[in-house]
Amino acid sequence: VWVFCGDGEMDxxxxxxxxGLAARENLDNLIFVINCNLQRLDGPVRGNGKIIQELEGEFRGAGWNVVKLIWGKGWDALLAADKDGALRKIMMDCNDGDYQAMKANDGAYVRKNFFGRDPRTLKMVEHLSDDEVWxxxxxxxxxxxxxxxxHAAQNHVAQPTVLLVKTVKGFGMGKIGEGKNNVHQTKxxxxxxxxxxxxxFNIPIPDSQLAEIPFYKPADDTPEMKYLHERRKALGGYLPHRRVKADESFTVPALEVFKSVMEPTAEGREISTTQAYVRFxxxxxxxxxxxxxxxxxLVxxxxxxGMEGLFxxxxxxxxxxxxYTPVDKDQVMYYREDKAGQILQEGINEAG
Structure with a gap:
């Protein structure tokens, strides 16, 4: 089960x-993918803070497996050369508001305002052009x-996994919208x-056709189209198929079974809707x-x-x-947890 969220909506x-429910139940088939582009509609999610670190604490503390995907492979060589940790320190010290600004400007801005925070890191990128830095x-x-x-998330066992994926809002829009607050209103x-x-993005459309903004679809014999068709075939086809009959069937209880609930109570005696529901x-x-x-x-x-009899x-x-031994073990209707239990008793929370 894959759940896709944004960092802003996690508030x-x-x-x-x-x-916490997912971790307690060891739901290792549950994977959250949180797109951390650091922006809400109006501004940064945590301008003075770091939303990825905050979410990591929330999920790790609740018992989840946390995978952070923050830097692309272009950073690998720089991080390998960062013997004294100067680059890592800047990465940790830079808040999300500044990270947004880095991508709302250009390579020269990043060189000056990010790498330029320490002479050692500035020297690390002296061989790169502004475009390469960008x-x-x-x-x-x-x-x-x-x-x-x-792949790591899908193969992790005994815990649900959250992927905290750092991205740039408006990626590919360039100076008109990339990393900018107005990207949602750009028409x-x-x-x-x-x-x-x-x-x-290396889209094969000539300059002569750009004004028309044509729809581009790769040819059917290209690797990407073959892959997409193979995946759709493996998933059972191109359109959802609504089955009118389930693989299993069972007999619905006869109405007579609920006779005690359906018949009127004796004159002068009333029962609440809750009591009637419990009987049903x-x-x-x-x-x-x-x-x-x-x-x-149950909540x-x-x-x-009056539902404790179900325990x-x-x-x-x-x-x-x-x-553990429940405090009311000596009672007939004690609080009984069991691997084969049917009740979901998650307390007062969103699941309940």
Whole structure:
């Protein structure tokens, strides 16, 4: 299960509200990919801070496997030559607001305001032109490193994984929008901007056709198109297929099973809707065919609403079982966790 998010939207409560659940359940088939371009619509996500470091702390503290993809391969040689850690120090000291500015300007700006913070790092790039300095990409735009990160995430076991991928908003738009706050409101590129975009991504469209902004599709016999067709075939086709009949079927309980809930109560005696629901659920769970498929999700209020009997009846799911003696073990309806439990008891959180 792949989940794609942006660094700005991680401030929404529901984005992080239940990440501890995934770690507790050892959901190693769950992978979050967070696009960290450091920008919201109006400005930086953490101008004075570092959103990647912040998110790393959140997820690692919750028990996730964290993979950070920050620098493209162009930086590898520089980092290998950084024997005294001067470059690494600048990388850590530079806040996200400044990182945004680096990509909103040009190579000369990066040379002066990033590498120029220390004479040692300035010397490291003296052999590079301003264009070469500008082309030192962030990790999220290096396809080989993206592949390696995805591969590592997919093969990690016993933990969910989050990929914190550093990118540039508006990548490829050049001076008109790359790394700039107005990129969301940019409606049209000039001819020069379109030409720069074409050159940057090696799109085979001649200058004579650029004004028309034609749609480009590689030929069917090119490696990229062959790959796409192979993947679609492996995934089962080009369009989703809606099945009208499931592979499994079961018998729905007869209405007579719920007779005690459907019949009116005795005169002068009333029951709450909660009581009626609990009775209905209890009957449903007793059904041999459907009962094992019912998963009640409780929100730390089972005792309040008279549902604690379910603890003993079907148990609370926990992949590790119950490695402690519950304080109410001597009671009939004690708090029972079990590897085969059906109840999801996650407390008061977004999952609940």
């Amino acid at each position: 929404e409560v529901e984005s992080l509200g239940a990440i 082309n030192l990409q962030r990790g999220g735009h290096d396809s080989q490193k993206v592949y390696a990160a995805f 049209k590129l000039t001819d020069e901007d379109i030409k720069a975009f074409r050159d940057r 659920l209890t009957q449903l769970l007793r059904d041999q065919a459907l009962g094992p498929r019912v998963v009640p999700i 730390d209020e089972a005792r309040t609403f 003993r009846q079907i148990g609370i799911y926990n992949p590790a079982g119950q490695n």
